[in-house]
Amino acid sequence: MDHNPNVINKLSSHISKDEQFPNCLYLFGHKSTGKSVCLQKFLKDSEDWLCSVVIQAAVCYKSQILYETVINKFFNHKLSRDNNYESYAKIDTVENFLKYLNALDPAKSFLIAIENAERLRDMEFNILPILTKLQEFTGLNISCVLVSHIAFSKFDLSPMIKIHVPDFSKADLIAIFSNDYESLQEEIIADIHKSLFNEIEQNQQLEIVKSLDQEFYKNYLSIFLNVFYKVTRDLSELQLLANKCYKSYYAPVLRREIKVNDVTNLWRNITKLLKTTLNSSSLRIQNLSASEFDGKQVNEDSSGERKKNLRTFAQTLELPFFAKYLLIASFLASHNDAKFDKRLFMKHHGKERKRQQKAKVSEKLNIQFGPKSFTIDRLLAIFYAILDEKVGLTCNLLAQISTLVDLNFLTFSSGENNIMEGTAKLQSTIGLDFAINIGRVVGFNVRQYLTDFH
Amino acid sequence: MKNIENIRKFLKERLQQDTTTLYGYENERNQVIDLLARAANGESNSALLVGPRKCGKTTLVNSAILRLLQRESFVTNTSIISLNGLVHIDDRSALKSITSQMNLNREVEGKVFNSFSENLSFLLSCLKKGAKNQGLIFIIEEFDLFCAHHNQTLLYNLFDVAQSAQTPICVLGLTQRLDVMELLEKRVKSRFSHRQIFLLQENNFNDYLEIFKKLLKLPKPYEFDEWKSQKMSLEFSETNVTKLPFLRRIFDPTSFNFHKNSITEWNKSIKKLCGDEKMVKSLESFFHFDSSIASLKLLMFQFISKLSICNYEKLRSSDLIKLIERVKEDDKVTLITGLSVLEVCLLIAIKHHCDIYDNDPFNFEIIFTRFDKFSVKSTSMQNISRETILRCFENLRHLELIAPVGIEGKVQKEYQMYKSLIFASQIDDAVHKYQNLPTEVEQWAKSSLI
Ligand SMILES: Nc1ncnc2c1ncn2[C@@H]1O[C@H](COP(=O)(O)OP(=O)(O)OP(=O)(O)O)[C@@H](O)[C@H]1O
């Protein structure tokens, strides 16, 4: 991955050979902006005059690990079979830690870098303040670089020099991703060799691959970023996705359906796919591989696409008829106040008082505050109320409830083992859109039964 | 070494290592010198030096001690023991450190003490036997932290000895807690002299600018000579006084060799630099932003680091102006301008929510609903999956721009309530600075009406 020369210059102008170091530096920026890469590069470049150690704060579940890692490194003590994997010394207090630092050669210079430094806030109270004052405590030319992704004010520390690692612009990203070009080309060629096409077809495709030049790839990247850059600026995430979707960009070219230089059609073809990818699921757990899209007719590009996906899922969900009603009943139980049950479900519930239309209602809805738990009794009561048929098979229904729990449509909030006693409490985990769609399948209007919409 | 490299090295070293030169606080320093000097005469006393973080407490004490070390009577008649609340986290470790700082490890070996005070008085009696009338000075850094030790035993015993004047000891505590007296237990408080020295002096910009110049200029040849004589007097004292931490790395300008001409030339360039009105204005704005000398030194360290070895041999006022602008920037705003447009949109939704509901907590569902209303009418932010939006929302939490309220994990993550940790003005600021933000988003940031 690329490193930012600006950041490295800044580091090296503050931590330079033969000069006194600042007490402490704060190196911050969003994830995958290359903070660690810059730091590593800098430390590598200066290793012949600077003794440095990089600590992963996440690994230091107790402070002893931090102290000993630093001291081992500074005394050039490597854990091995010969020393029984024991540290240079047992160091479990700050006092001891400073004692060993004080024994170091004062003619040398030292640097301690802490990755995920924000985690140190959860350790002993004195660690961070001491790390920021090591010069005062040891008299060495020593500095500490705190690396983190949060604002400095989140640490309760007195001011120190800050170095910000900026985020990548679109142009930066295109430049960085273009480094992958060669390896991507090789991958395409390897794929063709592995394919089931006959030799003539393979050779023809290989010929086309030659015409997929850097520009072609950059063009793709720019289209790709137009869709995804607004959602995330995380380099590693974008890189993963970009590589995944690339295949669908060049595939029609290999199939000779679109010409290499037919920019408009290439754009049209890929944009639809990208948009579907964007709203089909979360970016990171992107498990629809690009090849699944490849060649398939992509859905019409409509504004209700997100809802449409949900609808198809609800319609194709294979559940017994009663289970679907149970699902709806559980949703209602979770999102309505119990005191309204009567009014909503009893056929003859007496006159409804005309409530004052609350001004807030339109903004603050019950469903926004999450599901509340309910007893099985209440669930069954609602279930019977919304179902017009008479069913008596409570036992079978209980079995279906456990199926819904297994499928994660319901969860226990308490009393998991007491289903039969009736003390168990459940919660619905499905969202409003999904409930509405299930309702549609069985012909039941969910909205009508939600107090939110009265 | 090239001249300019040498200058850069000198300036940095003075900024970082000169821990004994104090600006201002003349009176306070004299009070401390007086207090410590009396210990050499066999008087007991106690005092607290109180001032906000990084205001120069340690520097003041160092400078006072440095002055005293030049008096032979002080050097022969006192021992200094330094303790620090960050290091000595309980009284046992403090006592151990006292023992070893007094070189009494061998004497206590194998001895069993029934109480803390018995142990301490044994140490003091050893001292009596040994030298003539040794006065003992305790410099206690982060004094307030010792107040949290069990029963405040150490403080109680030290103040008790000081008050009863059995052995001449002087206790000087340093703390950033202005309310430190309220932390003392009654029996401890009653033994304390109640002498507090406050470091609350406000700088004025003229003094500040003078310090700025002084720290950029090279000392004149005669000043180098002064340092030299001071250094010699210290070498003589080193054999007698306990090795204090700050004495281990005392700044030594005599190790630098500057040609007379290069000193004049450099100082001339600094004079010219400080004549730049724009720069002085900018420095004044920084002074109003943060007037502490500690922050000035940080700024100057960064400024001097720009003195690049191969390109330019002078400090440039434009560099300082740029630097000041950067240092004044708000980290949170900087971080927000590095977020994706979607994440900025969620922050805007949060801003509107907090505005309308008077900072009521919110959860993902609430923010999502608000965002969704905007998104369906927008041209650039449509069709983003709920999961993706949830992930962005969680990223805001990861960045500590929002924080959960109440117990976590009781509800599904969409319903977990949060509070905002940023001000509306910070979001507005970031929206303003954000590069290529779609106009519709910018407009939505201004008004919650869509
Ligand atoms: N009046 C001053 N004269 C000279 N230098 C000062 C002065 N005030 C602050 N400084 C500088 O600010 C920095 C912090 O000073 P110092 O460590 O003495 O403060 P402190 O009050 O002891 O801090 P802490 O609260 O961390 O103990 C040092 O670099 C010091 O040189």
Ligand SMILES: [Mg+2]
């Ligand atoms: Mg201090």
